[in-house]
Amino acid sequence: MSAGNSTPYGVKSLLECMCRATLLAQPDDIPEFMSTYVDKMAHFRDEDSRDIKEVAYRYQEQWGKNICL
Template sequence: MSANNSTPYGVKSLLECISRATLLAEPDDIPQFLSTHVDEMTRVRDTELRDTKEVAFRYQEQWGKSEGYFI
């Protein structure tokens, strides 16, 4: 993290990923959807990847395909 950028590494990618998923899914219960979505991303990070940006990208791609969205 540099002095010019106070946003922690990967936060922008994480927010883009969960925002896009929320907009595409249009869930009735947004807080529950976000909780589940972030839990799944955390599971992917813990088992497959360590880089936050890579987790966001791959999970977004995987989620989009499984939900029938083209991301």
């Protein structure tokens, strides 16, 4: 079994979005930033969006627009 097959569905997408947000925001407290980011992403998710990849990318897109303002 390869390492790529042992990663749970959506984890790679979630980590990519979290890392990108962290690099863009350059927070002083990275653990606190990530905690807040994931908490807000969980609240962003609506009833119809249960696919973690879709939620991660949609939230990242919205978050990116807000940080650039």
